[in-house]
């Protein structure tokens with residue numbers, strides 16, 4: 531088995547709706563065959579943003595695709611201007627503009643692709659990826675801003691994914707380094723998912739989906755240096771990683787294989803920026819930095835579990851929990867919509883944990899913890915190795931190094947409250963419910979990260 535053969539093997543999984551994946555040098559020309567192979571292709575909506583994408587050598591990517599499509603049908607360019615967010619208004623605008631098309635072709639990066647998946651509304655959707663920036667291209671989900679909160683929403687598989695290595699080489703290096711950062715989440719997210727299944731919160735645990743990319747963790751660390759220097763082979767491998775990761779989320783029916791606590795921290799930082807109308811950092815770069823801190827938190831709580839020292843899990847009353855959630859998020863908007871959105875999800879998590887008697891499940895798991903240690907060994911990675919991979923790629927290791935850095939207070943706020951935003955269970959939930967989620971634990975993890983040249 532190899533990463534390349536796994537990609538094709540899993541693409542053929544009956545749950546996966548992608549009919550074709552083209553990754554490599556000159557892959558852009560595949561767009562012609564893909565469109566010709568569709569049963570309908572007369573009216574083509576070309577969904578783009580205002581960013582100018584140039585491939586290695588200087589060719590303009592959007593113009594190249596537009597020219598190609600012009601030979602195949604009537605092309606309507608749907609351009610979303612400004613700094614594009616996948617909010618309700620933008621998604622509705624794109625959907626309306628694509629309404630009369632037979633096929634939607636999206637040329638852009640992650641957010642645009644998320645919008646395209648909704649706007650295509652079940653029609654053929656070809657995605658031309660402009661950077662190896664995130665893992666959200668090859669799945670049937672979109673991260674949308676709903677009431678100001680980042681929510682993963684079921685949307686639709688792209689029919690075909692085209693990743694031209696020349697286009698990736700021409701992308702800003704920090705975008706491809708962000709893609710590596712997004713993949714770095716494989717070193718903590720599957721462990722959070724495993725934990726969620728242990729406490730009965732996630733019945734969809736699927737070891738195959740959890741290990742699909744994780745089993746190539748060593749290879750990811752090896753290509754980090756090449757990603758940093760925009761080496762074409764390393765970028766192609768990174769694109770394969772991101773695609774396989776997207777497919778693993780599609781097969782799992784949820785983002786859990788690649789989205790744990792490190793993603794909730796990143797989402798909260800974005801939400802804080804949005805509420806202050808300041809720019810976000812690149813998603814994957816932020817996720818990579820957060821992953822180091824989460825790996826340290828995992829190490830600390832895992833030690834307690836291994837020693838049988840974890841305090842009993844206690845579930846707060848709904849009344850107390852609502853006060854906690856609202857006090858964490860009330861500042862974000864004048865009408866409390868964000869806090870209400872978070873409480874809606876958190877209250878479901880709490881009810882579920884109560885229904886399955888999560889405290890008892892944790893106590894039972896601790897009686898034979900060594901078997902879980904073995905499973906976690908295969909899923910987690912040392913904070914040191916994670917920092918080395920980020921550094922090899924020239925990616926940020928500190929929140930202050932992000933191109934839109936977060937203030938230390940915001941980072942501490944995001945870490946402290948990340949477990950309150952959604953209906954998922956991560957290491958932060960276990961630490962919180964066992965009484966370990968103290969300012970000292972968060973500060974201790976950040977100072978350990980600082981010793982590694984990471985964290986704040």
Ligand SMILES: [Zn+2]
Pocket residue numbers: 664665712793813814817
């Ligand atoms: Zn991500």
